[in-house]
Amino acid sequence: MDDAAAMRGLPALESLARVPAFDDLAPSERQRSAFDAFVAACDGDLELELGFVCRLDRNFPAVRCASGLYRAEHAERIYKGDLERPAVGDWVVLRRPEAHDVALIEEVLPREQALVRWRGSQRGDLQVLAANVELVLIAQPLGREALSLNRIARSAVVAADSGAEIAVLLTKADRAASSEELAHDVAHVRALLGERVRVLALCALDAREREDVDVDALADATVRAGGHFGLSSVRELLAPQTTALVLGESGAGKSTLLNALLGEAALKTSSVRRSDDAGRHTTVARRMVKVPDAGVVIDCPGLRNLPLVGHESGLEKVFGDVMERAWECRFRDCTHHGEPGCALAGAEETGELDPARVEAYISLADEMRRHATSLDPDVTL
Ligand SMILES: Nc1nc2c(ncn2[C@@H]2O[C@H](COP(=O)(O)OP(=O)(O)OP(=O)(O)O)[C@@H](O)[C@H]2O)c(=O)[nH]1
Ligand SMILES: [Mg+2]
Ligand SMILES: [Zn+2]
Structure with a gap:
C-alpha cells in the first residue's frame, strides 16, 4: 500500500505528525451498534475493523483503527457512487484482508453531524467538509481590511446548520490597528451573533518579543469587550474526546494556530500575498491533529466562498x-x-x-x- 501511496504522491503514514490515536475519539452508540450489526451480517468476519477517517489527501482516505493507521481505498459500492463517500471524521467499517495490504472502506457509519457547503455553481453540488464535528471555530483575520462581518455571519449560519457549536476566532490580533480597534471588533462580532457565541481573539505567532505590539493591552481590551484572549482560551474549548474544525479563508492563519496549539510546526503554512493579503491555498489535505491534553482539531483548506442555500x-x-x-x-x-x-x-x-x-x-x-x-x-x- 505504501508503494501505491507513494505512486500517488501521498505522504507516507509514518511521516504524519500528531495523528489522533484510536482512543482519542469514540463512536456514538448509534455508530457502534451500526458497526456491530454490519459485522454480524457478515458472520463476524474477522477482517472487519472499526475506524475513523483521520485524513483525506485529494480524496484518498487514511483511517485510524485500534490496530493501526491505514491508507484505504473505497469499496466498490462507495467507489461507484451508490454510497456516499466518507469525509474526515466519519466512522467507517474497514476491511483489512489478511493476504493484501490494501484496506477497503466498506461502509460509512451513520453520521451524528455533517458540515456541508454548497460548492457554488451547479444545482445539487454539495461538499461534505467533515463529519461528526462538535465545534466549528470560525477564523477571521484582523489586519489589512475591515473585519468582514458578512463573512463571519455567513460562516456561522453554515456551521450552525450542521448542528455543531460555534465560536469565532479573530486571528492575527497583533495586526489590529490598536487595542481600542480590537475591542470594537470583538464588540461588533458579539452584537452580530448574540451573546451566546463565544468570541476569541488571539495571536498565533509569538508577539511578546515585538516592541510594536502590546499583547497585554490587546488581551485586556478583548476581555473588556466581552471576549476571550489567547491560545489558552482556544485550548479550553477543545474538550478531550471531541472534534473541532477550523473554518476560514486561505491565509486566515488556521494552520499557524494549530501549530501554536501543538507546540511544533506539524502543519505547513505560508505567507499571504503582500498586495491584497490573500492566502496561497497552502493546506491541501483535510487532516485531524490531536492537541495535547485537549481534543482533536481538523485543519482544512481555506474556502473561497460559502453560498447560503437551504441553510x-x-x-x-x-x-x-x-x-x-x-x-x-x-x-x-x-x-x-x-x-x-x-x-x-x-x-x-x-x-x-x-x-x-x-x-x-x-x-x-x-x-x-x-x-x-x-x-x-x-x-x-
Ligand atoms: N502577524 C500574524 N501573522 C499570522 C498569524 N497567524 C498566522 N499568520 C500568518 O498568516 C499567513 C497564513 O497563515 P496560514 O496558517 O498558512 O493560513 P491558513 O489559514 O492555514 O491558510 P490555507 O492553508 O491556505 O487555507 C502566514 O504567513 C502566517 O505566518 C498571527 O497571529 N499574526
Ligand atoms: Mg492552512
Ligand atoms: Zn419586515
Missing part, C-alpha cells in the same frame, strides 16, 4: 430572535426592505435589536431566497 435551520439558530420578530411584520411575505409595518425596522428603531444583526439577517435571508430558486435541488422550478 434555514442554521439561520434560525443564529438569528432566532430576529426571525421571531419578523413574524410580527404586517405582510406575511415582508422582505424587510422598507415595507410599511415592518417589525424589524421597528425593532431597529427602538434599539431592541442590533441594526448590524438585523441587516446581516436580511441580507443572508435574501441570498437564501434567491438561491432557493436557482440552486436548491429540493425546489422545483
